[in-house]
Amino acid sequence: xxxxxEEIYLLKKLGRQPNLLEIDMIDAEWxxxxxxxxxxxxxxxxxxxxxxxxxxxxxxxxxxxxxxDDVITVHIESHNHPSAVEPYGGAATGVGGxxxxxxxxxxxxxxxxxxxxxxxxxxxxxxxxxxxxFRNVVKGIADYGNCIGIPTVGGDIEFDNSxxxxxxxxxxxxxxxxxxxxxxxxxxxxxxxxLAGNPTGKDGIRGASFASKSLDDxxxxxxxxxxxxxxxxxxxxxxxEATKRNCINATKDLGGGGLSCCLxxxxxxxxxxxxxxxxxxxxxxxxxxxxEIMISESQERMMYxxxxxxxxxxxxxxxxYGITYSIIGKVRGQDNLKILYDGNPLAxxxxxxxxxxxxxxxKSKRPNYLDKLKTKIRVEKIGNYNDILSRLLGNxxxxxxxxxxxxxxxxxxxxxxxxxxxxxxVIRVNDNKFVSxxxxxxxxxxYLDPYQGMLGCxxxxxxxxxxxxxxxxxxxxxxxxxSPENPFIYWTFIxxxxxxxxFCKYNKIPVVGGKVSFxxxxxxxxxxxxxxxxxxxxxxxxDQITKNIPNVGNKLFILGQTREELGGSEYFELIDRxxxxxxxxxxxxxxxxxxxxVLDLIxxxxxxxxxxxxxxxxxxxLAELAISGDLGMNVDLxxxxxxxxxxxxxxxxxxxxxxxxxxxxxxxxKRFIKNRKCSFSEIGHTDxxxxxxxxxxxKEVINMSIFELxxxxxxxxxxxxxx
Amino acid sequence: MRxxxxxxxxxxxxxxxxxxxxxxxxxxxxxxxxTEESIDEYDALILPGGFSYGDRLRAGVIAAQSPIVxxxxxxxxxxxxxxxxxxxxxxxxxxxxLPGALVxxxxxxxxxxxxxxxxxxVNTPFTNMFxxxxxxxxxxxxxxxxxxxxxxxxxxxxxxxxIVFKYKDQNPNGSTEMIAAICNxxxxxxxxxxxxxxxxxxxxxxxxxxxxxxxxxxxxKNFLSHIKN
Numbered sequence: 001x002x003x004x005x006e007e008i009y010l011l012k013k014l015g016r017q018p019n020l021l022e023i024d025m026i027d028a029e030w031x032x033x034x035x036x037x038x039x040x041x042x043x044x045x046x047x048x049x050x051x052x053x054x055x056x057x058x059x060x061x062x063x064x065x066x067x068x069d070d071v072i073t074v075h076i077e078s079h080n081h082p083s084a085v086e087p088y089g090g091a092a093t094g095v096g097g098x099x100x101x102x103x104x105x106x107x108x109x110x111x112x113x114x115x116x117x118x119x120x121x122x123x124x125x126x127x128x129x130x131x132x133x134f135r136n137v138v139k140g141i142a143d144y145g146n147c148i149g150i151p152t153v154g155g156d157i158e159f160d161n162s163x164x165x166x167x168x169x170x171x172x173x174x175x176x177x178x179x180x181x182x183x184x185x186x187x188x189x190x191x192x193x194x195l196a197g198n199p200t201g202k203d204g205i206r207g208a209s210f211a212s213k214s215l216d217d218x219x220x221x222x223x224x225x226x227x228x229x230x231x232x233x234x235x236x237x238x239x240x241e242a243t244k245r246n247c248i249n250a251t252k253d254l255g256g257g258g259l260s261c262c263l264x265x266x267x268x269x270x271x272x273x274x275x276x277x278x279x280x281x282x283x284x285x286x287x288x289x290x291x292e293i294m295i296s297e298s299q300e301r302m303m304y305x306x307x308x309x310x311x312x313x314x315x316x317x318x319x320x321y322g323i324t325y326s327i328i329g330k331v332r333g334q335d336n337l338k339i340l341y342d343g344n345p346l347a348x349x350x351x352x353x354x355x356x357x358x359x360x361x362x363k364s365k366r367p368n369y370l371d372k373l374k375t376k377i378r379v380e381k382i383g384n385y386n387d388i389l390s391r392l393l394g395n396x397x398x399x400x401x402x403x404x405x406x407x408x409x410x411x412x413x414x415x416x417x418x419x420x421x422x423x424x425x426v427i428r429v430n431d432n433k434f435v436s437x438x439x440x441x442x443x444x445x446x447y448l449d450p451y452q453g454m455l456g457c458x459x460x461x462x463x464x465x466x467x468x469x470x471x472x473x474x475x476x477x478x479x480x481x482x483s484p485e486n487p488f489i490y491w492t493f494i495x496x497x498x499x500x501x502x503f504c505k506y507n508k509i510p511v512v513g514g515k516v517s518f519x520x521x522x523x524x525x526x527x528x529x530x531x532x533x534x535x536x537x538x539x540x541x542x543d544q545i546t547k548n549i550p551n552v553g554n555k556l557f558i559l560g561q562t563r564e565e566l567g568g569s570e571y572f573e574l575i576d577r578x579x580x581x582x583x584x585x586x587x588x589x590x591x592x593x594x595x596x597x598v599l600d601l602i603x604x605x606x607x608x609x610x611x612x613x614x615x616x617x618x619x620x621x622l623a624e625l626a627i628s629g630d631l632g633m634n635v636d637l638x639x640x641x642x643x644x645x646x647x648x649x650x651x652x653x654x655x656x657x658x659x660x661x662x663x664x665x666x667x668x669x670k671r672f673i674k675n676r677k678c679s680f681s682e683i684g685h686t687d688x689x690x691x692x693x694x695x696x697x698x699k700e701v702i703n704m705s706i707f708e709l710x711x712x713x714x715x716x717x718x719x720x721x722x723x
Numbered sequence: 724m725r726x727x728x729x730x731x732x733x734x735x736x737x738x739x740x741x742x743x744x745x746x747x748x749x750x751x752x753x754x755x756x757x758t759e760e761s762i763d764e765y766d767a768l769i770l771p772g773g774f775s776y777g778d779r780l781r782a783g784v785i786a787a788q789s790p791i792v793x794x795x796x797x798x799x800x801x802x803x804x805x806x807x808x809x810x811x812x813x814x815x816x817x818x819x820x821l822p823g824a825l826v827x828x829x830x831x832x833x834x835x836x837x838x839x840x841x842x843x844x845v846n847t848p849f850t851n852m853f854x855x856x857x858x859x860x861x862x863x864x865x866x867x868x869x870x871x872x873x874x875x876x877x878x879x880x881x882x883x884x885x886i887v888f889k890y891k892d893q894n895p896n897g898s899t900e901m902i903a904a905i906c907n908x909x910x911x912x913x914x915x916x917x918x919x920x921x922x923x924x925x926x927x928x929x930x931x932x933x934x935x936x937x938x939x940x941x942x943x944k945n946f947l948s949h950i951k952n
Contacts, residue, residue, distance in 0.1 A: 142833050146866070147774040149735025230733050230777025320756075321732060402836075409835045409864045411921050412772075414739045419929065428926070542926065549930065721830070 002027055009358045014349075021291050021339065022347045026354065028257035028295050029264055032518050035357035038484040039516040042497045050510035052473050054182070060101040060252065061175065062512030063182060064474050066538055070429060071182065073175035074536055075101045076476045078517045082225070083140075083169040087133045091140030091169045092227035093299050098173045099150065100253030100302060103236055106243040107177030110413055111427050112145050114155040115439040115478070115532040117168035121159055121396055121719065130159075133167045135720070140227070141171070142407040147229035148236065152408035153416050154425035156439040159396050162447070162528040168520065170478050172439060172534050176429060181243055185250040187270035187305045187331045196318055196325035197235055197301040198228060200259070200293050201284030231300040234321040239302065241317050247310035254301040260294045262303050264337055264354035270305065273336040276329035278346070290341045305331060360484070367488035373448060373567075374580050382575065382648065385694075385702045389619050392570055392652070394715035398616045403717040423467035423548050423612050426539065434539035436470035439532055442615070444568035445583045445654075447528035450492040453568070454499035454531055455586040459656045461535040462507070463612045466595045467659065469544040469602045470537025475504060477514040477533055482526025484518045492529040506588045512536070546602050548611040550629035554686045555666040560594050560658035561679040562618065562642035564649050570616050571652035584655045590678075591657040597676055598659050606669045613658040619651035619702070621660050623692055627710045632689030637696040641679045647701055651694070662686065724947050727755040727765035729795070729811075731786045735773035736808065736920065743920040744769075748940045750947075757791050766947055767804040767848070768795060770811025772864070772918060782825065782867040783813030792818045804848035804943060805912045809865055812904075812914030821905055821914045822880070823872035829897030833866035837929055839891040840903045840917065844884045847910045848946035852938045859888070860928070861917040861936040863895055868916040870898040870905070883908045888915060
């Protein structure tokens, strides 16, 4: 619903009383979801320029130049509210929406990634709801992505009790295309406006408005849309064929806010006026009202602007695929969006007015809870590190997630070189060019320190991409918070934005796409600040692709110093100290240098594997490596450069900018690194013992068989499979 | 020598098979849209994987009713080599060109992973370059891949040498007798659930190990070159 001040603004701008349809249209477009009224001012300040950026953040996907006329498109969206009430349909339609943004650019979608957030699985009281959401969100993504034949190649999954009775479902998609095939989005008077795909029905009415307020109960299922992946697949093929045959002047998908938002945004994009006859729209039911047609969010619909002379080609293609379409209007004049039904004018609005909602002004204030955090650490010494490591590996935030990834067809398309579950996923563009991508987030860190937490997400995501041998070339962000009307929450949002600006400016990595999602709250509480960062990297040749699988006989090294930074760590969560300690701080200079050292080592063929060190610290990183290589390891803690007072802090601190590296060329690597002035040390080796042996100058700290570690690492898979 | 890749609305491995045949195997392959009336110019046909008609009702059942499948049935009787992969296998079974049925995996979940299978019949156009008992590393990706057939039909399948591949070490979907692929009595039509096109380039294999699954396509090439000569 429009606020009082928005109503006054509208009245003033319009110079007359708007009718009910106009109010509905404005309400949808001015919802937080569509208008970004609480975030626009800040989001605009993100650095979005770069030599590879062809199209920056905007309505649809960002476009990056990756050389030789190849482009990749990338976009991220969430479907949190719908998924929290109807996880299967909500998650599935989330996939559909982001895919249509990729085809809107004239590119073929080639990969999907998801970042998912749920409440803890092991808290008995919450178990059933959390598992229900988890199981059905994964199935929704799988059924949709698998059917349309786009591989889900990776993602990020986090469990935290701030997501009680709720979930976050973020979907990112990557498209591939040629520079000269990108749809330029233009229109001329007389061009036809064509709506194709699903008939418009009464599903998803007011979805955008629903997603722009807090979730108070489960009675909102009618606001969730119904997925039809088969139709989506046909729309993909038909749109690509029509693009190749040059018959699309402009196109846009229908998402939040339905026809209303699509028409106003498209009209704004091509800087022309539209005249639309609603009785021409193909509908699911006869008794649907013009208002419902305008704001229905029925899925799998696309809008196209077609030159009259090309309409027969368009018709031929869409008939071939059996897709229903309607010519619903014409491009006419400037700026004005005119809606008719049976020739009678129903609404007439300026698209400029529609797409420029008055900015919402919210107060921001540093949250009180930050003052109460105890940075001083009072933690009892716990003796048995084997037990702690076992429990950390069994934690679903750290452990193996094959239960999820095996439900996704992650290989269709023949591009998936590094498959889900590794540092980052790698997809093949051609035999000499590869793209690496990873989504990362850490709501525990972001809650305790929104600025450093956000820097950490950026650092981790870039680090993961670098581990595969890729240079980061762009970032996408998805900023998810509770209500912006709460000054404490708004403060955390502003801090997060500041961190992205600082990181991206320092590293000269542009932000090429993003989304803001507010009002992620239930009657329990708001979620923790939960930004998700996606980094896109480019790998220049097949020989540069690096994996995180060690071999027997590798010498082990660590790059980067370990500090006592356990605030928001999985270890402190485990020992029930969630609000103690310092969150890991990112030193931008060291962070950047360490990444470039790793890339130089890879380029010179000096390393066999490299692995990121983050959640769960060195302890879990070493265990993961031993499990993936199916081999033993011998590591001396004494040799790890650190400032930690205790072995458990050293093992489980989550300090950023660290890499574990394996090499069969220890002497060359040491010579190479000598002048780089970085913290680097040989810490042990791999062997055929099938035991992870971590000691402190001979005194045993951890001694576990790889079989046992792998069994623990598999906990979530067996829990979910067992029911 | 031309191989046709039959494309239905919702097929999604058609482009993958096209790439592997043309660019990796050197087999001239072309798309055949499901409405085409004549398929006389093809020396072999492949029905690729995917979700024809969105797997509505049951995987493969709608595509099996299309006119082109009637033509494919005739070609099958005439001895044309026909390979159905995943959804293609489901269509061949639903059309009655191959026996048995493919139903939901025992765990009721889609499953995408690499596994091993074993060669039991080397006398088909798709397996003539293997040796008996060869082990093949290959991925599966299906939700309805559990091959079932009544118990009394098993001896017949065995007798006619119609079981071409069996899963090895683990049964990923609950298939009868661990069956991964079968052929018709004559051996010219084969259906398999795993995806050989995904295991035909070393870069796509886990750890970039060399998979020998590409021999399925090389066998076809070998077979076709012998007929022509």
